[in-house]
Amino acid sequence: MIRHPASAELPALAAIELAADAKFAPLGIVFPPGTTMIEEASDPSRVYVTGVPPVAFALVGTVDGQTHLDQLAVHPVHEGKGLGTALLEAVCALGAVTLTTFRDVPWNAPWYARRGFEVLDPAEWGPELRALVAHERELGIEVAPRVVMRRLRSVGT
Numbered sequence: 001m002i003r004h005p006a007s008a009e010l011p012a013l014a015a016i017e018l019a020a021d022a023k024f025a026p027l028g029i030v031f032p033p034g035t036t037m038i039e040e041a042s043d044p045s046r047v048y049v050t051g052v053p054p055v056a057f058a059l060v061g062t063v064d065g066q067t068h069l070d071q072l073a074v075h076p077v078h079e080g081k082g083l084g085t086a087l088l089e090a091v092c093a094l095g096a097v098t099l100t101t102f103r104d105v106p107w108n109a110p111w112y113a114r115r116g117f118e119v120l121d122p123a124e125w126g127p128e129l130r131a132l133v134a135h136e137r138e139l140g141i142e143v144a145p146r147v148v149m150r151r152l153r154s155v156g157t
Helices: 007-027 083-092 109-113 127-139
Strands: 047-050 056-063 066-074 097-102 146-151
Touching: 007 047, 007 056, 007 066, 047 083, 056 083, 056 127, 066 083, 097 109, 097 127, 109 146, 127 146
Parallel strands: 066 097
Antiparallel strands: 047 056, 056 066, 097 146
């Protein structure tokens, strides 16, 4: 069941993100301290979770007037159950969705591509998306090649 979390559940989501981020370490990708996205979320309406207590979440925002997927994280213990796909589809039901992700990590850009996302050419980025990409670079998140992707509609529509 996909739902918005209770406010009291928000702090525990950071542990899910950190556990999911640990999967990148064997690839040589280590996120700089203080770049956990969910810690910035104070509005439960921006977050979708699954599980009680939550075991996966999607954090959304708005960039250039479109839904932007800030973060999708599934606790590694719960991977392979379709939770990430279910959360992604809930987000995509909102309309066109953009995101930034690692180009070559199998569970990043290739995973999103299999779910209907396409790499968005920089010429198509709006001013807020350009600023977001620049901000990620300033934070040091671009430790491997990244891309901006977009899905215009829900799969099957």
